[in-house]
Amino acid sequence: xxxxxxxxxxxxxxxxxxxxxxxxxxxxxxxxxxxxxxxxxxxxxxxxxxxxxxxxxxxxxxxxxxxxxxx
Numbered sequence: 001x002x003x004x005x006x007x008x009x010x011x012x013x014x015x016x017x018x019x020x021x022x023x024x025x026x027x028x029x030x031x032x033x034x035x036x037x038x039x040x041x042x043x044x045x046x047x048x049x050x051x052x053x054x055x056x057x058x059x060x061x062x063x064x065x066x067x068x069x070x071x
Contacts, residue, residue, distance in 0.1 A: 009037070011058070014056060022053075
């Protein structure tokens, strides 16, 4: 996965509940003293499960929509 398209974690909003870590089917997240981090960025499939379960809305998976011209 391209590293520029990884979930964004706002540690100021995070209450360190660990829901995102539990929800990640690829075990790409882990908890540190500061909060969750993406410890295996190549494992992240951008499934958005972490964002779906975060009660504080501290993790986001922004989508990029690009238009391809039809030839």
